[in-house]
Amino acid sequence: MTIPFISTNSSLPAVSATVIGAVLIVGLGVTMGSYWTVVALNLFMWIALTQSWSLFSGMTGYISLGHVVAYGIGAYLVAVTFKMIPLWLSIPLGGLAAGLFALIVAIPVLRVRGPYFVILTFGLAELVKYILLYTETTFGKSSRLLFGAPKTEVLLYWVAALAVIATLITYFVGRSRFGKGLAAVREDETAAETIGVPVTRLKVLAFAASAVIPGMIGGLMAMRSTYFDVLQVFNPTISFSIVTMAIIGGAGDARGPILGALFMLGLAELLWSTAPQLYFILLGLFLIGFVLFAPNGLIGLIKRRKQPKGSVS
Amino acid sequence: MSLLSIKSLSKNFGGLQALNQITLDVTEGSVHGLMGANGAGKTTLFSIIAGNQRATTGTILFAGQPINGLRPDQVCKRGISRTFQIVRPFAGLTVRENVEIAILYGRQTPPKVSEAAALAQDILADIGLDALSDQPAGSLTLSGRKRLEVARALGTEPRLLMLDEVMAGLTPVEVTDMIASLRRVKDSHGLTILIIEHVMSALTDMSDTITVLHHGEKIAQGTPKQIADNAAVQEAYFGIAEPLEAPA
Amino acid sequence: MESLLSGQLLFAALVLGGLYALIALGLNLVYGTMRLLNIAHGDLLMIGGYGAFWCFTLTGMSPLLGLPVIAAITAGLGIALYYLLFRGQLSSGKPIPQIEANSLLLFFGVSVVTQNVIALAFSATPRAYRYLDDVYHFGQVAMTGNRIAALAIALTCLVAIILVLNRTMFGMSIKALIQNRDAARIVGINVERVQLTSIALGFGVAGIAGGLVSMAEQISPFMGFPFTIASFVVIIMGGLGNVFGGIIAGFLLAFIEIYAVALTSANMRSILLYGIFVAVLILRPQGLLGKARQS
Ligand SMILES: Nc1ncnc2c1ncn2[C@@H]1O[C@H](COP(=O)(O)OP(=O)(O)OP(=O)(O)O)[C@@H](O)[C@H]1O
Ligand SMILES: [Mg+2]
Numbered sequence: 001m002t003i004p005f006i007s008t009n010s011s012l013p014a015v016s017a018t019v020i021g022a023v024l025i026v027g028l029g030v031t032m033g034s035y036w037t038v039v040a041l042n043l044f045m046w047i048a049l050t051q052s053w054s055l056f057s058g059m060t061g062y063i064s065l066g067h068v069v070a071y072g073i074g075a076y077l078v079a080v081t082f083k084m085i086p087l088w089l090s091i092p093l094g095g096l097a098a099g100l101f102a103l104i105v106a107i108p109v110l111r112v113r114g115p116y117f118v119i120l121t122f123g124l125a126e127l128v129k130y131i132l133l134y135t136e137t138t139f140g141k142s143s144r145l146l147f148g149a150p151k152t153e154v155l156l157y158w159v160a161a162l163a164v165i166a167t168l169i170t171y172f173v174g175r176s177r178f179g180k181g182l183a184a185v186r187e188d189e190t191a192a193e194t195i196g197v198p199v200t201r202l203k204v205l206a207f208a209a210s211a212v213i214p215g216m217i218g219g220l221m222a223m224r225s226t227y228f229d230v231l232q233v234f235n236p237t238i239s240f241s242i243v244t245m246a247i248i249g250g251a252g253d254a255r256g257p258i259l260g261a262l263f264m265l266g267l268a269e270l271l272w273s274t275a276p277q278l279y280f281i282l283l284g285l286f287l288i289g290f291v292l293f294a295p296n297g298l299i300g301l302i303k304r305r306k307q308p309k310g311s312v313s
Numbered sequence: 314m315s316l317l318s319i320k321s322l323s324k325n326f327g328g329l330q331a332l333n334q335i336t337l338d339v340t341e342g343s344v345h346g347l348m349g350a351n352g353a354g355k356t357t358l359f360s361i362i363a364g365n366q367r368a369t370t371g372t373i374l375f376a377g378q379p380i381n382g383l384r385p386d387q388v389c390k391r392g393i394s395r396t397f398q399i400v401r402p403f404a405g406l407t408v409r410e411n412v413e414i415a416i417l418y419g420r421q422t423p424p425k426v427s428e429a430a431a432l433a434q435d436i437l438a439d440i441g442l443d444a445l446s447d448q449p450a451g452s453l454t455l456s457g458r459k460r461l462e463v464a465r466a467l468g469t470e471p472r473l474l475m476l477d478e479v480m481a482g483l484t485p486v487e488v489t490d491m492i493a494s495l496r497r498v499k500d501s502h503g504l505t506i507l508i509i510e511h512v513m514s515a516l517t518d519m520s521d522t523i524t525v526l527h528h529g530e531k532i533a534q535g536t537p538k539q540i541a542d543n544a545a546v547q548e549a550y551f552g553i554a555e556p557l558e559a560p561a
Numbered sequence: 562m563e564s565l566l567s568g569q570l571l572f573a574a575l576v577l578g579g580l581y582a583l584i585a586l587g588l589n590l591v592y593g594t595m596r597l598l599n600i601a602h603g604d605l606l607m608i609g610g611y612g613a614f615w616c617f618t619l620t621g622m623s624p625l626l627g628l629p630v631i632a633a634i635t636a637g638l639g640i641a642l643y644y645l646l647f648r649g650q651l652s653s654g655k656p657i658p659q660i661e662a663n664s665l666l667l668f669f670g671v672s673v674v675t676q677n678v679i680a681l682a683f684s685a686t687p688r689a690y691r692y693l694d695d696v697y698h699f700g701q702v703a704m705t706g707n708r709i710a711a712l713a714i715a716l717t718c719l720v721a722i723i724l725v726l727n728r729t730m731f732g733m734s735i736k737a738l739i740q741n742r743d744a745a746r747i748v749g750i751n752v753e754r755v756q757l758t759s760i761a762l763g764f765g766v767a768g769i770a771g772g773l774v775s776m777a778e779q780i781s782p783f784m785g786f787p788f789t790i791a792s793f794v795v796i797i798m799g800g801l802g803n804v805f806g807g808i809i810a811g812f813l814l815a816f817i818e819i820y821a822v823a824l825t826s827a828n829m830r831s832i833l834l835y836g837i838f839v840a841v842l843i844l845r846p847q848g849l850l851g852k853a854r855q856s
Pocket of ligand 1: 326331349351353356
């Protein structure tokens, strides 16, 4: 089940391939029964999360290891307002809240570079998790019951739509003025600002934008369980999975996250229910392997095969 | 009329006085040379003008407007562009993409994204890099990288182009090429150029006026002929073991 | 409030400080000499903890006697990782920021693998054993034997390592490498050997610290991360390669943690730790580098 992307300068094939691919998978998932509905849901969830991640981290090279914070904030907002405001409103609000949070922390956080940025984002996500856990337990609400959530099929439509949107955003941003500015930021911030790129503004914008869809996904996925648990929606393994998928798939190309999500989901389907630990062990080994031997991921391997003379940095 | 006007500019790095009360005017349409031994403060002066570093004291007027304290991208939009002595290509992008980004972000009225590639190709042709435009910038030779610095600076459509030793490390043939390229783009774009160069012949060849810095102080200014005859310059240069001509 | 002034908290802070100082010292050595960001450092404690646990429950032997074996195991792991993952990276001539970023990802993979291998082998259930848990009273202060032992051993290790670093040729070459790689190479230091020893020493010490922790607290496959975070806080606060600074920062963090938790509640502990971590990184963005990176 691969998605037939055609890379040409014209955007029409890419857009239609993405949409058709998504509709096919959704249709297949729904008609083949509840197990496959869940598989399709997971696939689109990971694609949406990883595409959003790569909108910021893939393009700027600032690797965020705390992307779960957006997911968790979205989930939290939707859970807290459950039955108070309708989902069609609370889910976008969840995305907005996540984006707003990213916007607020962006300036101090983005001054930190390189590996320090990586561990900082991780720590920040954990900090938010523990603060929310503390407030929830203080108010005696460490888990909220969520009865009457939409059916899995309904969630699948939403999540699939978001995955398509996230993919198209990554695809088009990569070709836009904005995307080229972000590439310059990734390559050399000093050189970029000297030729007129407003480095800070671009970084902040991309950082905030990359949190919105994960916030909405978090809100949707919170509906999958009958109760809300802070530790579950802020689980750092979500961040870890995103980064791993992006590295395995290859960042900087809208096809990378899709390949990464398919790869990881295949592994998960094989192992998750029978041997979850083995699944993580293999994931860790794959991460190591790709960092060492294929830093440009699956997409890099494919590209290299296509044009053997292409130089890889 | 002076396009760039620097008044009493100083810069300290901790205890080190890299620039001391520099006053300098660059006439519109001229080529203004900047020379001085290693560590004289030339690059620091560029960095301050371009907004990469802050002056300790002093003012900088560009086209009559103060530009002190502006961010580098703002300075660039005003029409000042610099190259880096230690080249900073976007190594992972192609040569053309390097210039495209300058075109898309550096200009006051930027063109459409779809037009940038063609514009970049023109500039690369001006500077003799058009054959390599699809190569990753990281694969260029030193001479190529120096040219790319110039092409990228030109992409921003500057009024003032500041060149920091773009001929250092080039062979004599390459230096001749570079001078010819620079003359061409200067005329076709109506540029004012501020140029740092250790290759003395190139500097006297190109410059209308030369300013000499020594240990952060301005010690002389004049036409190339006047500078060559200036006693203070002779003393500053020949008092230390610093050759006038960079080794080829 | 009177409890704040009692020796009880002071003792707790000293024990924790000794452990933090020791753990962070290992991280400091590995980062300082090779620029490797070992985000799996806390997992070495976990391994040490399991080592001590099995040593005690299977053989009935004192976990203290097992410490050398534990140190050898984690040191061996460090040497293996050095050859498998990092030697190539270090000699590839990649720029330092890239080595740092890659090492972070690689160690992240190592961390996930280690945690899950241990969970697979020994289950994810937390474990504990009782050893030296008799209570001794010194005035008002009650101390368990295992905490006294942990403090004593941690301090002994710290002193021993400082002596090695300051008094031996080999320690000098480690410090030289931390100061300046290129210069160290030029003056004829065998960089390869120093790196190998540093990673063995850093990992071994972390294993010992894990054994000490397991005597007083329960262990689980996922216990490591807070220790990793704590040791990063410590070496950022203390300054890179600054062994003394790191030791002082270790005790400082422990005092802040113990007293702040005493003033508020145990639930605040994680907020506090991560809060300090985030604040330290944001306020000192040059972070672990200590000396300014050339810009
Ligand atoms: N960021 C900095 N921090 C501290 N000192 C600096 C910094 N940048 C430059 N300097 C010092 O300021 C002085 C001037 O340096 P600058 O690079 O401006 O000299 P230059 O004239 O360009 O020399 P060269 O001909 O070698 O390029 C030197 O002594 C240099 O060491
Ligand atoms: Mg210079």
